[in-house]
Amino acid sequence: MAAALATGEDRLEGVRLLVESAAGIAPRDGDLKPVRHLRFGRPGMDRGRWSEISAMGWLGIRLPETAGGAGLGMAEYAALASEVGAALLPEPFIEAQLALDLMGKDAPAEALSGDKLVLPAWLDTPDGLTLAGGITEAEGRISGRRRFVPMAAAADVFLVVSTEACWLIDAKAAGVSLEIESTLDGGHTATLILDGVEAKRLSAPDARALEAAALATASALLGLMERAFAITLDYLKTRVQFGQPIGYFQALQHKAVDMEIEIGLTRAVLRDAVETFDTGDDCRRITSRAKARAADAAMLVTRQAVQFHGAIGYTDEADIGLFLRRAMVLAPRYGSAGFHRQRYGGLREGRP
Amino acid sequence: MTAITSPTAPQPHADLDPLTDADFRAAVRNWIAASYPQNLRSPPKRLHAAEAMPWYRILSQQGWLAPGWPREYGGMGLSPSKLLIMIEEMERYGCARLPDTGLTMVGPLLIAHGTDAQRAYHLPKILSGEIIWCQGYSEPDAGSDLAALRTSAVREADQWVINGQKVWTTLGMDAQWIFVLARTDPQAAKQKGISFFLVPMDMPGVKVRSIVNIDLHDEFAEVFFDDARIPADAIVGEVNEGWTIAKNLLGFERLFLGSPKQSEGALGHLERLCDHLGKSGDHASLLNGLRMELEDHKSFYTSFADKVRRGERLGPDVSMLKINQSALYQKITDRIMDVAGELGTLAGQLPDTPTLYPGSVFLQARPTSIYGGSSEIQRNIVAKQVLGLGR
Numbered sequence: 001m002a003a004a005l006a007t008g009e010d011r012l013e014g015v016r017l018l019v020e021s022a023a024g025i026a027p028r029d030g031d032l033k034p035v036r037h038l039r040f041g042r043p044g045m046d047r048g049r050w051s052e053i054s055a056m057g058w059l060g061i062r063l064p065e066t067a068g069g070a071g072l073g074m075a076e077y078a079a080l081a082s083e084v085g086a087a088l089l090p091e092p093f094i095e096a097q098l099a100l101d102l103m104g105k106d107a108p109a110e111a112l113s114g115d116k117l118v119l120p121a122w123l124d125t126p127d128g129l130t131l132a133g134g135i136t137e138a139e140g141r142i143s144g145r146r147r148f149v150p151m152a153a154a155a156d157v158f159l160v161v162s163t164e165a166c167w168l169i170d171a172k173a174a175g176v177s178l179e180i181e182s183t184l185d186g187g188h189t190a191t192l193i194l195d196g197v198e199a200k201r202l203s204a205p206d207a208r209a210l211e212a213a214a215l216a217t218a219s220a221l222l223g224l225m226e227r228a229f230a231i232t233l234d235y236l237k238t239r240v241q242f243g244q245p246i247g248y249f250q251a252l253q254h255k256a257v258d259m260e261i262e263i264g265l266t267r268a269v270l271r272d273a274v275e276t277f278d279t280g281d282d283c284r285r286i287t288s289r290a291k292a293r294a295a296d297a298a299m300l301v302t303r304q305a306v307q308f309h310g311a312i313g314y315t316d317e318a319d320i321g322l323f324l325r326r327a328m329v330l331a332p333r334y335g336s337a338g339f340h341r342q343r344y345g346g347l348r349e350g351r352p
Numbered sequence: 353m354t355a356i357t358s359p360t361a362p363q364p365h366a367d368l369d370p371l372t373d374a375d376f377r378a379a380v381r382n383w384i385a386a387s388y389p390q391n392l393r394s395p396p397k398r399l400h401a402a403e404a405m406p407w408y409r410i411l412s413q414q415g416w417l418a419p420g421w422p423r424e425y426g427g428m429g430l431s432p433s434k435l436l437i438m439i440e441e442m443e444r445y446g447c448a449r450l451p452d453t454g455l456t457m458v459g460p461l462l463i464a465h466g467t468d469a470q471r472a473y474h475l476p477k478i479l480s481g482e483i484i485w486c487q488g489y490s491e492p493d494a495g496s497d498l499a500a501l502r503t504s505a506v507r508e509a510d511q512w513v514i515n516g517q518k519v520w521t522t523l524g525m526d527a528q529w530i531f532v533l534a535r536t537d538p539q540a541a542k543q544k545g546i547s548f549f550l551v552p553m554d555m556p557g558v559k560v561r562s563i564v565n566i567d568l569h570d571e572f573a574e575v576f577f578d579d580a581r582i583p584a585d586a587i588v589g590e591v592n593e594g595w596t597i598a599k600n601l602l603g604f605e606r607l608f609l610g611s612p613k614q615s616e617g618a619l620g621h622l623e624r625l626c627d628h629l630g631k632s633g634d635h636a637s638l639l640n641g642l643r644m645e646l647e648d649h650k651s652f653y654t655s656f657a658d659k660v661r662r663g664e665r666l667g668p669d670v671s672m673l674k675i676n677q678s679a680l681y682q683k684i685t686d687r688i689m690d691v692a693g694e695l696g697t698l699a700g701q702l703p704d705t706p707t708l709y710p711g712s713v714f715l716q717a718r719p720t721s722i723y724g725g726s727s728e729i730q731r732n733i734v735a736k737q738v739l740g741l742g743r
Contacts, residue, residue: 236741248742250735253735253736253741254728254735256739257675257734258731261672264655265651265652265676268651268655269647269652272651292644293644341637341640341644344640345637345640
């Protein structure tokens with residue numbers, strides 16, 4: 001499915017192979033018990049799997065080979081993000097990638113090898129794509145605050161991002177404190193408080209890295225909704241009421257078609273967005289379309305999926321609920337649908 | 353879109369398929385701009401044959417009437433990719449839709465299933481505009497359930513005798529010939545006893561009555577057959593093969609039922625209406641949201657058009673494109689009525705601004721979710737053939 005995001009035959013084949021190779025780590029039909037097992041724990045991720053992810057060369061997938069990356073493009077990154085999304089992996093794949101993209105050639109080798117997890121801290125408001133200022137620097141030490149740092153308890157290093165610069169800090173350095181809160185999907189997010197923390201200054205952030213993260217998140221939402229829908233279709237074909245599978249009822253069939261349309265729209269928009277990104281053109285408008293569509297569609301599909309499951313869908317025991325809860329966490333990340341609609345309107349009117 | 357260079361004007365009947373896509377697009381765009389009758393640009397209603405004839409003849413003289421037909425039959429022999437470009441450029445310029453049933457249905461039908469004699473007689477008359485065709489499919493008791501049709505064709509010596517009634521025949525008043533699905537074996541299973549016939553409408557036993565649509569336009573008609581006797585060779589294909597032939601006719605044309613053109617036109621209308629009322633600022637968020645939905649639909653359309661360009665057959669999933677298009681089109685026209693307020697109550701065009709006719713736009717959006725398979729039928733198709741939810 002995700003392979004359809006690439007255009008051009010050679011590229012398509014490469015993406016297909018990449019997706020196939022992902023099945024060992026992020027299977028589309030895998031048992032979700034390991035995912036459940038990590039919920040609401042700390043650090044809430046599997047370092048063994050993280051090592052496998054780095055061994056597959058997924059970290060730094062977009063970095064040039066001279067910077068230790070794989071030198072691939074958005075089509076490949078989006079395809080992997082889609083598989084990670086479908087598998088509901090709790091590992092902060094997109095966040096780690098964002099940090100690597102922001103560091104570029106300055107990325108430490110341990111970050112690429114997976115030995116050290118570097119996570120970005122870029123927000124001071126709930127508006128997922130807005131870079132904040134407010135970090136003060138004196139004699140190589142920084143102070144300030146960053147909010148909504150996903151999976152912060154798992155980080156070895158933070159990349160503190162500000163409008164004018166990025167800084168690397170050790171997560172255990174003096175002056176670092178974390179206020180951790182659980183998120184709906186069993187992961188967590190933290191407020192990072194910095195009080196005179198020793199920091200290595202890097203150059204100002206390239207905003208395009210955040211566009212890539214937004215597109216990757218849209219792609220993760222696509223994978224997530226595709227799988228939630230597949231599970232739901234199976235249920236419609238096997239659950240019997242009134243002496244027949246409930247999927248024979250036209251009222252349910254028509255709603256299922258509307259879910260498929262939303263998934264198809266998301267895939268089509270993402271494909272165009274990924275293509276635009278890879279040409280190097282300004283991709284902000286189409287990124288906004290992709291993220292807004294993916295967020296709305298994933299919420300519609302997962303909500304309706306719970307409805308189709310009936311009472312069992314309302315239990316924690318049913319896997320379908322995991323998809324809704326993850327969708328609720330990914331939908332606003334790197335900008336909610338509303339945020340992106342507003343940004344799209346502003347860009348159309350020529351606001352920067 | 354990249355700037356378009358000005359190539360030399362294409363000669364009538366020249367083979368344009370060897371051109372690059374970019375050169376072809378430029379040639380088509382320039383030629384349309386130079387040749388299209390300005391008074392027919394973006395008409396507020398579907399044109400009758402007489403109104404559209406000037407444009408029909410211009411295309412005929414250029415040899416551009418039948419872009420998809422092979423060149424040996426007088427078509428342009430374009431690849432699907434160039435055919436799409438041609439249609440996009442015509443839509444872009446606001447070219448009126450022709451009385452095109454002969455071009456899109458009868459021509460391809462006869463080329464694929466007709467006899468040499470049928471091709472030799474009919475194809476030139478379609479290309480010259482001498483014969484306008486209409487389609488005799490739906491009946492009063494066979495709409496969504498088309499295969500339940502009851503119009504009968506009975507063989508008597510060297511003739512077929514047709515009895516029954518067709519309805520919702522678009523431009524039925526304008527046409528000289530009609531192609532008819534009729535039952536030739538009342539005992540067979542309902543799809544298996546249907547045949548395909550070509551019938552002149554000026555013969556004894558055929559009567560046409562126009563039907564005024566909800567927008568008060570006499571766009572379609574009902575056609576009655578009362579012992580209409582046609583020669584034995586008026587059948588297309590084999591006896592009782594009509595249903596299969598009709599299904600095969602629905603090729604990549606189904607793509608166009610999901611074209612973003614109608615939604616694009618309606619959103620343009622809404623934007624102009626907001627401007628006219630000085631309310632573009634008030635409605636900025638509404639307009640922006642609809643614009644994003646339209647752009648998303650275009651991405652959806654492109655994903656299917658790309659299949660056609662690659663020469664692949666469209667699957668039943670293309671029904672989703674039509675469902676989404678008609679829903680978006682109607683959503684936009686709902687908003688048009690909302691924004692128009694009292695102006696939406698006026699019949700016809702606004703007195704001071706004839707390019708605005710909000711009430712008509714709303715009414716014209718009604719049939720898109722009905723014709724060519726209603727949205728409910730399309731959902732049945734997708735549920736069963738794509739999602740596997742059927743019995």
